[in-house]
Amino acid sequence: MIVTNDFEVRVGARTLLEAPGQMLRVQPGDRIGLVGRNGAGKTTTMRILAGETQPYGGSITSSGPIGYLPQDSREGNIEQTARDRVLSARGLDEMKKRMLKQQEIMESTDNEKHRDKAIRKYSRLEEEYQALGGYEADSQCAQICDNLGLPHRVLDQQLKTLSGGQRRRVELAQILFAASAGSGKSQTTLLLDEPTNHLDADSITWLRGFLAKHEGGLVMISHDVELLESVVNKVWFLDAVRAEVDIYNMGFKKYLDARATDEARRRRERANAEKKASALKKQAAKLGAKATKAAAAKQMLARADRMINELDEVRVGDRVASIKFPEPAPCGKTPMNAQGLTKMYGSLEVFAGVDLAIDKGSRVVVLGYNGAGKTTLLKLLAGVERTDGEGGIVSGHGLRIGYFAQEHDNIDVEKTVWENTLDACPDAGQQDLRGLLGAFMFSGDKLEQPAGTLSGGEKTRLSLATLVSSRANVLLLDEPTNNLDPQSREQVLDALATYTGAVVLVTHDPGAVKALKPERVIIMPDGDEDMWSDDYMEIVELA
Structure with missing residues (x-):
C-alpha cells in the first residue's frame, strides 16, 4: 500500500x-x-x-x-x-550459494568435525530453502x-x-x-x-x-x-497545464469517455461565463462614465473576473514536437559497407560474418528473435562497439551517420539537456540549437534540467533532436518510437516516411515499418538478406 x-x-x-x-x-x-x-x-x-x-x-x-x-x-x-x-x-540465489559452499566442504574435507558441521549447516539451509x-x-x-x-x-x-x-x-x-x-x-x-x-x-x-x-x-x-x-x-x-491530477475510478475505456465529457463541460461553462462576463463589462463601462456610478461599475468588473476565475480551467490542446529528420548531406553511391561483422561475448557467439551494403537512400529493416543481435549490429555499424575478428566498416564518400540508441546510451544523464545538445552538435550555432530544441518542446527551464530526470519519451525526443542538426545520410534507428505518446509517435512516422537518406531500422512497431516502406530485410543472427515482402510484416511484432 x-x-x-x-x-x-x-x-x-x-x-x-x-x-x-x-x-x-x-x-x-x-x-x-x-x-x-x-x-x-x-x-x-x-x-x-x-x-x-x-x-x-x-x-x-x-x-x-x-x-x-x-x-x-x-x-x-x-x-x-x-x-x-x-x-x-x-x-534464493544467495541461499543456493551457501548450500553449494557447504556441499563442497562435505565432499572435499577429510576432517570429520568439519564435515559434520557442514552437514548440519547444509540441512538447516536446505530446510529453509524448501520452506x-x-x-x-x-x-x-x-x-x-x-x-x-x-x-x-x-x-x-x-x-x-x-x-x-x-x-x-x-x-x-x-x-x-x-x-x-x-x-x-x-x-x-x-x-x-x-x-x-x-x-x-x-x-x-x-x-x-x-x-x-x-x-x-x-x-x-x-x-x-x-x-x-x-x-x-x-x-x-x-x-x-494545471499541474494537477484527475482521478477516475473506472476502467480505461470509460475514462476516455468521461474525460472527453469533462472537457466538453468545461468548454461550455467557460463559453457561457465569458459571454455573461462580457455583458457585465460592457454594462460596467457605461456606468463607469458617470461619477456617481463608479463604485457599482467596479463591483460589476470584479464579479465578471470572479465568474472566469472560479471556472475549472479548460485544458489547452497538448503541444506536439515538430519532429523531422535531417536533410541528408551529399554522399557516394554506397556510403557504408559492412564486411564480416562478428560479435562474441566470451565464448558465446552472437553472430558471425555478417555483410551489409548500405546504398544511398536505401531502406532496410533488421529482424530476428529477441537476443539475435539486432541492437548489437546497429552498435557495430555506428562504431559504438568494435567487431570481433577481421571484419569492419568501410566508409564511402561523404558518409555521415546518425545513430539513435534505444537505451539512450548517447545521453549523459549527469549533464543538462542543453549540455547534451552542445556535446552532440558542437559545430552548430547556439541560436540554431535553441530553435531546434524549442521545436522538440525543450525551452526555458527545460534546457537546464538534468537529462537523468527526463522521462523516456523526453529522452527519445532529445535523442531525435540531436540527429536533426547532424545532416546524417545514414540513419541507424533502434526502436525510435518507444516511450512516445501517440501524437509524438505519429510525428516520427511522418519523419520516417519523408526522409530521403538511407535508414537501417530495428523495431517492434509495425507502423514504423509501414512508414519506412523498406526495400530490404536482414534476418539476424545469420545476416541473411532478402528483398522486402509484406509476408515479413507478420513477424515484425515477434522479432
Whole structure:
C-alpha cells in the first residue's frame, strides 16, 4: 500500500504536480493507469512512489514489498546470471550459494568435525530453502522467463552478455517472480514504467493476463492502449497545464469517455461565463462614465473576473514536437559497407560474418528473435562497439551517420539537456540549437534540467533532436518510437516516411515499418538478406 501526503512534484523551478492531503492512494486490488502527455511528470512521479527519490513537498507512506520497473533497467551485478538475478527477488540465489559452499566442504574435507558441521549447516539451509519454495522456484522462474520471451539458454548467461532488451525482460521477470511468492494473495505493489518495451506480441498477451489477475496494487505507465484497457480499473491523469491530477475510478475505456465529457463541460461553462462576463463589462463601462456610478461599475468588473476565475480551467490542446529528420548531406553511391561483422561475448557467439551494403537512400529493416543481435549490429555499424575478428566498416564518400540508441546510451544523464545538445552538435550555432530544441518542446527551464530526470519519451525526443542538426545520410534507428505518446509517435512516422537518406531500422512497431516502406530485410543472427515482402510484416511484432 502507498499513500501520498500533501504531495508536490517539481523539476527545477517547474511544478509538475500538486496533490493535497492523501489524494493519491494505491491499495491492494487497485490497478492504476498513470497517464498524461510526455513531460507531464509520470516517470518522475513513479520514481518518487518507488522511493528512488524524494518529493519536493509532502511525504510518502508505504507498506509491504514494492516491485519497481524503471524505463532504463541497468541495475544489478552484471556478472550475475539471469537465473540468479530472477531468484534474487526472494533471496534464493544467495541461499543456493551457501548450500553449494557447504556441499563442497562435505565432499572435499577429510576432517570429520568439519564435515559434520557442514552437514548440519547444509540441512538447516536446505530446510529453509524448501520452506521458501526453492525447488519449485527454478521451474517457476524458467516459466516466467519463457513467457517473457527469454529462452532457457539465456538463464545461465551472465547479464553482461545479454542485449538491452533481454536485460530489461530479466528485470521484469524478477519483479513478477517476487510478486508470485506464496500461496495467498500477493502483497507486492507493482510500479511498472512502460513494461511492454522490448516484448513481442505473445509476451505482451501473457503479461496482460498476469497483471489483470494481480491481487496486490499496481501503478502502470504505458502507451499500449490494449494493455490499459484490459488491466486498468482506475486512472490517474496528470494534467501538465494545471499541474494537477484527475482521478477516475473506472476502467480505461470509460475514462476516455468521461474525460472527453469533462472537457466538453468545461468548454461550455467557460463559453457561457465569458459571454455573461462580457455583458457585465460592457454594462460596467457605461456606468463607469458617470461619477456617481463608479463604485457599482467596479463591483460589476470584479464579479465578471470572479465568474472566469472560479471556472475549472479548460485544458489547452497538448503541444506536439515538430519532429523531422535531417536533410541528408551529399554522399557516394554506397556510403557504408559492412564486411564480416562478428560479435562474441566470451565464448558465446552472437553472430558471425555478417555483410551489409548500405546504398544511398536505401531502406532496410533488421529482424530476428529477441537476443539475435539486432541492437548489437546497429552498435557495430555506428562504431559504438568494435567487431570481433577481421571484419569492419568501410566508409564511402561523404558518409555521415546518425545513430539513435534505444537505451539512450548517447545521453549523459549527469549533464543538462542543453549540455547534451552542445556535446552532440558542437559545430552548430547556439541560436540554431535553441530553435531546434524549442521545436522538440525543450525551452526555458527545460534546457537546464538534468537529462537523468527526463522521462523516456523526453529522452527519445532529445535523442531525435540531436540527429536533426547532424545532416546524417545514414540513419541507424533502434526502436525510435518507444516511450512516445501517440501524437509524438505519429510525428516520427511522418519523419520516417519523408526522409530521403538511407535508414537501417530495428523495431517492434509495425507502423514504423509501414512508414519506412523498406526495400530490404536482414534476418539476424545469420545476416541473411532478402528483398522486402509484406509476408515479413507478420513477424515484425515477434522479432
